[in-house]
Every structure is written in structure tokens, then in C-alpha cells.
Amino acid sequence: ETGVTQSPTHLIKTRGQQVTLRCSSQSGHNTVSWYQQALGQGPQFIFQYYREEENGRGNFPPRFSGLQFPNYSSELNVNALELDDSALYLCASSYSRPSSYNEQFFGPGTRLTVL
Amino acid sequence: TQLLEQSPQFLSIQEGENLTVYCNSSSVFSSLQWYRQEPGEGPVLLVTVVTGGEVKKLKRLTFQFGDARKDSSLHITAAQPGDTGLYLCAGGQGGSEKLVFGKGTKLTVNP
Numbered sequence: 001e002t003g004v005t006q007s008p009t010h011l012i013k014t015r016g017q018q019v020t021l022r023c024s025s026q027s028g029h030n031t032v033s034w035y036q037q038a039l040g041q042g043p044q045f046i047f048q049y050y051r052e053e054e055n056g057r058g059n060f061p062p063r064f065s066g067l068q069f070p071n072y073s074s075e076l077n078v079n080a081l082e083l084d085d086s087a088l089y090l091c092a093s094s095y096s097r098p099s100s101y102n103e104q105f106f107g108p109g110t111r112l113t114v115l
Numbered sequence: 116t117q118l119l120e121q122s123p124q125f126l127s128i129q130e131g132e133n134l135t136v137y138c139n140s141s142s143v144f145s146s147l148q149w150y151r152q153e154p155g156e157g158p159v160l161l162v163t164v165v166t167g168g169e170v171k172k173l174k175r176l177t178f179q180f181g182d183a184r185k186d187s188s189l190h191i192t193a194a195q196p197g198d199t200g201l202y203l204c205a206g207g208q209g210g211s212e213k214l215v216f217g218k219g220t221k222l223t224v225n226p
Contacts, residue, residue, distance in 0.1 A: 004157070033214075035214075040218070041219075042121075042203050042218045042219050043158070043216045045213045045215070056213050090158070092157070103160050104160070104214070105160075106157030106159070107157050108155065108156050108157050109156075109157055
């Protein structure tokens with residue numbers, strides 16, 4: 001059984017560009033959450049998908065968008081990149097109806113640097 | 116805005132010492148989770164506590180959830196270099212998996 005995988009591992013972009021980050025959830029998991037972790041900070045919730053539908057969003061602007069596919073893999077898209085978007089982007093998956101009691105399994109993250 | 120304050124932010128101790136990390140909030144959470152994160156990796160869940168006053172033990176780690184479900188503590192006995200890492204607390208609410216994380220405590224255990 002493979003764990004949560006994310007691609008790419010590292011990415012460098014310039015201001016104003018667009019980026020797509022990918023996440024493959026653990027086998028059998030149908031819920032995916034995305035988090036942004038700036039240097040020296042804890043992760044911040046961006047949004048969550050459950051069975052291909054958005055199921056909650058944090059305080060992030062609309063230029064952060066996402067998708068979940070029928071195989072429950074997911075994408076995070078960020079348009080019009082800003083310097084403050086530089087961070088580690090984490091994907092987490094779990095296997096049942098969203099609940100604060102569920103164990104979420106985190107991937108290793110994608111390190112995004114915006115120059 | 117829900118906030119979780121963790122203290123201390125940094126902790127450097129010698130192998131064999133005991134330590135306690137605190138996680139405090141003015142908000143009530145339905146669950147409180149503790150994670151450990153190592154450089155270049157995602158957080159790994161250590162424990163989930165859901166009942167006010169609950170105490171859970173995981174080998175040398177003891178986790179406690181406050182009676183009012185607003186605060187939590189993590190106590191490590193006889194710390195070892197392998198305990199080195201970033202310890203994060205995260206609060207959850209109801210039917211959402213949205214977690215509110217603290218900034219973390221960076222623990223270094225020196226041999």
C-alpha cells in the first residue's frame with residue numbers, strides 16, 4: 001500500500017506565473033485536504049475535497065483553486081503567484097466522511113519558491 | 116479566528132531530560148491532534164484526544180486534553196535524540212477535517 005505522494009518535490013516560479021501541484025492520495029482514501037506551511041509556521045488549511053466536491057475552504061483568495069478526480073487524486077492550482085506564496089504545500093488524505101476525528105495522512109509536500 | 120498558541124517555540128535539551136510542550140487556545144475544539152514533522156517530510160500523527168480531561172500514553176509520550184477542551188500538553192520522559200523534530204498541535208471541529216495548527220515547537224535532543 002503506497003502512502004500519499006506529491007509532485008513535484010520542488011518548484012521555482014516567478015511572480016505572476018501559474019502553478020499546478022499534484023497529490024495522489026493513499027489507496028482507498030476519498031477525502032483530500034491541502035495545507036500551506038510557510039517557513040517557521042504551522043500548516044494552514046486551504047481547502048478540502050470529498051468525493052470530488054469541495055467540502056470547506058480556509059482564508060485563501062480565489063486564485064487558489066483545486067480539483068479532485070474520480071480516482072480521488074487531486075490538484076492545487078495557484079494563479080498570479082505572489083512572493084508570499086512561497087511555502088511548503090502539503091496534501092493530506094483520509095478514508096471516510098470528513099470528521100475532525102479522522103486520521104489524516106500527509107504527503108511529503110511540494111516546496112514552492114516564488115521569485 | 117481560531118488560534119492555537121504553542122510554547123515554547125524552541126527547546127534544546129540533553130538526552131535523558133524530561134520536557135513538556137503546551138498548546139493553548141481560547142476556542143473549544145472537538146478533537147486535538149499532535150503531530151511530529153521532520154525536515155523535508157509531512158507531519159505524522161502521534162495521537163488524537165477527544166474527551167475533556169483525557170490522558171493518552173504512547174511509550175515515553177503522555178498527552179493530555181484540558182477539561183474544557185481548549186488546551187493540551189505533551190510530556191516526554193527521558194528524551195532521546197530520536198525525539199528531535201517539530202511538534203505540532205492541531206484542533207479539529209465537528210464534521211470537518213479542517214485542522215487549525217499551532218506554529219509548532221522545535222525540539223532538539225542532544226546526545
